[in-house]
Amino acid sequence: MTIVNLDHMSTNQLLPEVQKAMIEAVKKNYGNPSSQNAGGEETLGMIEKARASVAGLINCENKKEVVFTSGGTESINHGIKGVAFANTDRGKHIVTTNIEHNAVSKSIKRLSQLGYTVTSVSVNDKGMVDPADIAKAITDETILVSVMHSNNEIGTIQPIEEIAKITQEKKIILHSDAVDSVGVVPIDVQKLGVDLLSFASSTYYGPTGVGGLYVRRGVRIWPIMDGGIQEHNKRAGTENIFGIIGMGVAADLAGKNMDKRINHLKNISNFLVKELPNYIDEYHLNGDPAKGLPNLVSFAIKYIEGESIVLMLEDDGYRASTRSACATGSLRASHVLMSIGLDHADAQGTLVVTSGMENTKDDIIGFLRALKNIVKTLRDISPLYRKNQ
Template sequence: MYLDNSATTQVSDEVFKEMEPYFTKEFGNPSTLYSIGRESKKALNLARQRVADAINAKPEEIIFTSGGSESDNLAIKGLAFKLRNRGNHIITTEIEHPAVRDTLYFLESIGYDVTYLPVYENGIIKVEDLEDAITDETILITIMHGNNEIGTIQPIEEIGKIARERKIKFHTDAVQTFGKIEVDVEKLNVDLLSLSSHKINGPKGVGALYIKKGTRVEPLIHGGGQERGIRSGTENVPGIVGFGKACELASKNLDEHYEKLISIRDELIEKVLATIPEAYVNGDMEHRLPNLVNFRFKAIEGESLILLLDAKGYQASTGSACSSNKLEASPVLTALGLDPVDVHGSLRISLAPESDSFDVDEFVNVIAESVSRLRQMSPLWNQELDYDGVMCKKHGDDCRMC
């Protein structure tokens, strides 16, 4: 059972069917004038309209990219370079995706000043902290809509209003929220918004950046002037066609899928917390994505838990797929104020609409068995108990572990 849909999703049959002709028969370059090129251009325009419709934007405000990471880079660097003569201060949070965080580290290395707002135990910033951080030099606020590790949703609409009042450009990474909850660029008050295809049952290697009309960015890729001169390079027509179809389907099924995902997620949370001692949910319990839950289990190693679950047929993760090969503690979870040792015992479950085909009770039992097995080998768990395994020195008679 695949339960890592925040890492990537399966391309749907409808999306693949729509893409297929553009690999073979309809292979024209959309920048050419003859008929086969015009057909590709027509397909490109339809996809652009579908993406725009899905987020309440205009087609001319959509720039196709290679994915969420490029969209984030184009938004942040492109805006920072364009507005360098107005200021050099950028505001973000401590829990951004590496595509944002590493881009900001680069900008710091060439003279930009970045403020990293703290999040609190619930994984959400305080708007007052944002307001206090704004200076006369602030040119950009970039704060993700929904976190890819813990699923918390930031108050983007409120942040956008503040940015607009202060005439500061505002970018949000909506890669994880799009297709899961409503993403309306007008309601969110954003100037730039990043999207990715492969998170919504579309193909990998394609995404989009919404750039509000009147917002100007410096191009990062120069060449043939495609995508209104903002992102040169021959467009990935099959991928864009698939992305457009995936957007159409995501919008059409949003409400139905939301209710289904909420139901599975909440059942999973309830049963894990009731079944496994010293299990916790990371992040806010209310303001969170409908398809994602991040658990923390005391005294185990998350990587080992992933391998045990995989051996039982369940694919999940400890956090972001972009950093799954790194052994250091997740900066997102440590930003919540958690002990770095406990951070390593995390498990991210991210659902898709088709996840209703799996048995939650059976899955919870597999998690419980795996956690118990790892705790038997864990010195961190065993040191909590007295030698007779009955009295917990740390918590006394009331300890659930005993």
């Protein structure tokens, strides 16, 4: 059975051009990029070529501001913990929001166990943070503000530029988790005004297990892995050569095809939002689809559980999700959905649909037909549904 993937937020398949570049690199048998010989120099040249491509995608002033990592989670950990450890002489207070990814919230929680204090700012019912609330949360002890660029469960894009003006005026470091934004929407680190930006290759059809951390020149940050002097002495350990090469090719393609991808993804998402009421009732759109990520639609279906929907959709040949892949397996309702005002039942009934370049309107119609039958089946056996009819 062919599976229609509507869970592109979890990961994406490699583009053919990326596969080809990585396979050719494997056959080439590149050397260690840190070796002082011809083989090492050739390998280092390939890494630096990829670094330039990635730097171009996010408009770095200097390609050396890109640090390659093992993925979004490491990038986030490095950005948050590295800044916290390097700036303890200035203070130990961090400002963040209630809807951050677990990689952010758990990194900050770990720091709180080491004596750092944290202020977590609330968002409105669309998942948007008010920059004025960030400003109010800042104290003389604040050394870091971390606000995600876009949310992976509801798609909300935050006013990072406005927040950056506040942090720049107060001379506080600003980190943004852009794992679900880079390669999907235009990201310009100079325009945004961020000091650090975390991202991952798989979001834009590159390989999994490789990511990047933008570190603006002059930012005080410690490595979180000690050893060699790789990545301009910011991240020890031999680089993932094949992953980085693939990431570079994917970055070139993402930049080249950005407008085309956005138009296609917006059309698919808008079509889903338009058609949804023709197939199910009593649901609630999460976030603001018109102002969020172009590839994401999140909606809560009343009286039934999202995990049951996902399992039954898979049986019908459609793949979607209920929440962040990194939170799968948790029995708790999503902290993101609870933060925007959903009650526990509606949060548990949320479905997140993220489309990709291969998806069509026919895929959406097929998905909605399957969803209609599944919702009816689950509501027929739902005590909560019967109670409210």
